[in-house]
Amino acid sequence: MRELSMMEAIREAILQEMRNDSRVLLLGEDVGKFGGAFHVTYGLLDEFGPKRVWDTPISEAGFMGMGVGAALTGLRPIVEFQYADFIFCAMDQIVNQAAKLRLMSGGQACVPIVIRAPQGATGRGAQHSQSVEAWFMHTPGMKVVVPSNPYDAKGLLVSALRDNNPVLFLEHKMLYGSASPGGGKALVDPSIGSLGRDVPEEPYTIPLGEADIKRAGHHVTVVATMLMVHRSLAAADELLAEGIEVEVIDPRTLVPLDIDTILASVRRTHRAVVVSEDVGRAGVGAELAALISHGGFDDLDAPVERVCADSTPIPFAPAAQDHAIPSRADIVQAIRRALSDE
């Protein structure tokens, strides 16, 4: 076992799949000689050459569409967006083309494409900070992967690269363990002890659609993704001092969603809190709360609590940004509310 950062684990998954399968290629801005905005693709151009690693112009809709065309004709492209916010430049190609082609063609089309993008609020202002998962959770025909740690990231990315559908693979900038260009040292959230994790060298897969219980507890179920897994674990640590045992479930993929694991937990705890960095309104938290409320209606002793970002573009000022997205304290409060009728 070696300790890898999220960035290194993702790079290793790409590298190994590119070695194993000559159909895998990479398209995106600065993914080649520069090595990617967060250094994820560093070294791949040297190993695989320009036929496999394409440094594209700033043409998001164009290179996303080219990824679709390549996927339709026998290749398995990875399309990298420098920031998840930039995906919106390519929405037609993702939502109207990649995600709809299989159905529109009556099952003829196979669109094996992995769309990778870093997301999350990290002090860069509103156009480099948005959490975009709900947009694509709302788009039938594609899958959405939201890893929270290096081990999961590698196994999920290998699965995504072997999947026959468009997969959005989101990477949280705060979890990479790498800095952006000019960004100095890596950003680290105070809720995270170490960004490195044991990651086996040999390729392995984690099936899309299997949640992972990151911490067992019997008083309340917290469902969280990406950075919010870590903040939820920190909240759980805080509450343990009071004897409150929090179960933290990381769905790992939002589509497909392992609702069974979540509902089974709620049957044990009778209380649920959902935590998501995207906005609450019509967001991931809304969907999870609806599913838990419906599927767990007879088990719940309290309403499902939602802890999500305010419905605002992410503001620049650090204090304002931190106020807009869920903090450990927000999660602690929500858990207390969920337990308050005891």
Next chain:
Amino acid sequence: MDRISEPFDFTGLETELLLEMYRRMLQAREFEEQLYYLFLTRSMPGTMHQATGQEAVAVGVISALNQDDYVTSTHRGHAHSIAKGVDLKAMMAEMFAKRAGVCKGMGGSMHLCDFSKGMLGAFGIVGAGIPIATGAAISAYVRDSGQVAVSFFGDGAVNAGVFHEALNMAALWKLPAIFVCENNQFALSMTIEESSAVENLASRACAYDIPGQQVDGNNVVAVYRAAKIAAERARAGEGPTLLECLTYRIRGHARFEAAHYRDTKEVETWKQLDPIRRFGEALLNHNLASQAQLEHIQTTVEGEIEAAIEFAEASPEVAAEDYLLYITDEASHA
């Protein structure tokens, strides 16, 4: 108008190829005319956009390709699919939203595709097929397959951002692609003069340092020759070509749209330049076909379309839950 009155140059072309092109054009015309009649006389699902008068573009370009070359098409795309050899019965069944349709009744007129024929799809979003064809060209290049990818799009699409993005990348990387602008003069109601800062759309090729050529789009032989050169260039690794095929949308935008925004005299003038009539007359004048031969092709095609309609009518309906099979592919992947 003088740009679309190019005389037919049959030099060096096999009669068999010419008659095949004539047959394909008639198939496209007859398919859409019968479809139009069906929409007029009974309840048909959805909508459809006719390319009446534009058949020479689809047939001329696709006749210059190899069978395994790729094509992307548009919302006005029946002729492209027919020229690419998509089965007429399966196409017609798709118009009827039947399970035997080429897309199992899940796509409809605007989303026709047949991957077994290299028809990657008609795209209902204007311009969307341009980068997708460019991606097919990257794929052909990466796999070193020798294939060419052709994107058909209308004059409206050249004002979409993806036109620029895709042509720039295709030219930059010398990809085996051909960009065919089917200039039928109208983006629904909007003319070139109203929508583009330059009227000569082929001239936009200079921005990418690639050949850009205006072609008489109602002369199937002229289109064929231009596409042949573009395909050879693409296959030789010399990069893409922009062809602007000048033609005219004889019908309205969709179904029964009356196109009140245009001059009826202009429509009449273009009807005189009908690509099938012109081609037929030229074949007769050059003694490449007899009247009887052309009539026989016409009769045969009418029978094919009639049979396609009968097939479609007799086909079983889609089961309401069929779509559940096609949302994602869950077949195990090696």
